[in-house]
Amino acid sequence: MRGRARWIWPVLWIAGLAVAQICVAATAEYRVKAAFLYKFATYIRWPAATSGTPATTFVIGILGSDPFGASLDDVVRDQTVQGRAIRITRLTRQEDALACDLVFVASSEEANLGKILAFLKEAPVLTVSDVDQFAEKGGMIGLVTTDDNRIRFDINKAVLERAGLKASSQLLQLARIVDDPRTRRPR
Numbered sequence: 001m002r003g004r005a006r007w008i009w010p011v012l013w014i015a016g017l018a019v020a021q022i023c024v025a026a027t028a029e030y031r032v033k034a035a036f037l038y039k040f041a042t043y044i045r046w047p048a049a050t051s052g053t054p055a056t057t058f059v060i061g062i063l064g065s066d067p068f069g070a071s072l073d074d075v076v077r078d079q080t081v082q083g084r085a086i087r088i089t090r091l092t093r094q095e096d097a098l099a100c101d102l103v104f105v106a107s108s109e110e111a112n113l114g115k116i117l118a119f120l121k122e123a124p125v126l127t128v129s130d131v132d133q134f135a136e137k138g139g140m141i142g143l144v145t146t147d148d149n150r151i152r153f154d155i156n157k158a159v160l161e162r163a164g165l166k167a168s169s170q171l172l173q174l175a176r177i178v179d180d181p182r183t184r185r186p187r
């Protein structure tokens with residue numbers, strides 16, 4: 001028993017270190033994704049307010065389990081979007097997304113993705129997610145982590161425009177534009 005104790009602690013220590021590195025990598029990944037969300041908000045134009053009263057707050061909602069932790073709050077602290085202060089809200093119901101300007105759909109909501117996107121179909125709410133093939137499935141901007149751990153993004157321009165949103169040419173140049181399967185013509 002005593003011989004086993006000598007080698008078990010180093011093994012447990014190494015395993016703990018590996019888990020810690022994975023957690024740090026995940027935290028860094030979502031800090032970068034948080035910065036992307038903020039930048040997307042600055043390069044998208046929303047339609048003029050229909051109520052006649054311009055909103056004073058830009059609302060970013062996270063629908064589902066929040067993968068950002070404090071990263072998103074830290075990234076947007078003291079920032080503005082089009083002169084509006086930013087507020088982060090965690091959403092539990094898709095209906096609450098209508099009160100947001102930008103909604104990040106967490107991977108915990110992947111099973112409900114079709115329902116969520118159908119609900120927000122023509123609402124002027126920028127939808128962003130890192131769910132696999134999000135833009136191809138009808139979302140507006142899909143965050144993609146490449147094999148070499150870089151983050152790029154796909155834009156479904158047709159869905160974006162159908163909701164009355166307009167991406168700047170600079171943002172479109174950096175993105176991979178994907179087709180909206182609902183607008184494809186049969187061959």
